[in-house]
Amino acid sequence: MARYAELRAGGPGSACAWLGIPLIVTALIGMLWSLPVAPSLSAASPAINYATLFLMATFVYYCILSIGLALGALLFLLVVSLPSILLATRGVPLAPFAVPVFCGVLLWQLRDTRRATGHYYVIRNLQYLMLGPIWLLRAAYRKLGIPC
Numbered sequence: 001m002a003r004y005a006e007l008r009a010g011g012p013g014s015a016c017a018w019l020g021i022p023l024i025v026t027a028l029i030g031m032l033w034s035l036p037v038a039p040s041l042s043a044a045s046p047a048i049n050y051a052t053l054f055l056m057a058t059f060v061y062y063c064i065l066s067i068g069l070a071l072g073a074l075l076f077l078l079v080v081s082l083p084s085i086l087l088a089t090r091g092v093p094l095a096p097f098a099v100p101v102f103c104g105v106l107l108w109q110l111r112d113t114r115r116a117t118g119h120y121y122v123i124r125n126l127q128y129l130m131l132g133p134i135w136l137l138r139a140a141y142r143k144l145g146i147p148c
Contacts, residue, residue, distance in 0.1 A: 014112065016108060016109055016112035017132070017135075017136060018136060020105050020108055020109050020112075021128075021129075021132035021133060021135075021136055022076070022079075022080055022133075023101060023105045024101075024102060024105045024106060024109070024129060024132075025077075025080045025129065025132070025133060026080040026081075026083055026084070026098075026101070027097075027098045027099070027101040027102035027105065028054075028098075028102060028129065029051045029054070029055070029080060029081055029084045029098075030051075030083065030084045030087075030094040030095070030097060030098030030101075030102075031094070031095060031098040031099060031102060032049070032050040032051035032054050033049055033050070033051035033084045033088055033094050033098075034093065034094045034095040034098065035049070035050045037049045037050065051081070051084060055077055055081060058073075058077065058130060059073070059074060059077060061130065062134055065134065066134070066148060068141075068146075068147070068148045069134045069137055069138060069141070069148050070134075072134075072137045072140075072141070073133055073134050073137055076133050076137065077133070084098075
């Protein structure tokens with residue numbers, strides 16, 4: 001039963017999970033970074049945009065779930081934010097890169113889920129977008145013997 005649940009979601013042992021989740025979160029951050037921000041928000045700080053608001057909300061959510069996992073996820077969130085930060089500071093538009101990566105990886109994950117279960121779980125795959133990083137981190141912690 002546990003193995004079926006792992007397969008249903010792509011499983012932490014799946015290459016699709018270990019490669020796809022960081023890629024899809026990176027692309028999502030790029031897409032959110034590309035959205036125009038209200039002048040009142042950008043006047044408050046140039047660092048405020050929809051991606052940084054999403055990252056802050058995600059970190060708070062992870063803290064509610066587990067402080068130990070949240071601290072590990074903070075490093076993950078910083079790493080997956082780096083491409084957006086570096087490209088945005090150089091004035092490179094992010095959407096032309098982020099949208100195709102997001103769509104391609106989402107389709108890959110849907111195909112992987114379909115192969116494992118025989119069904120497409122579009123909504124569940126989108127829900128795993130928030131939980132995916134700490135799900136992988138928890139699997140890595142367990143492998144390393146770190147309590148979480």
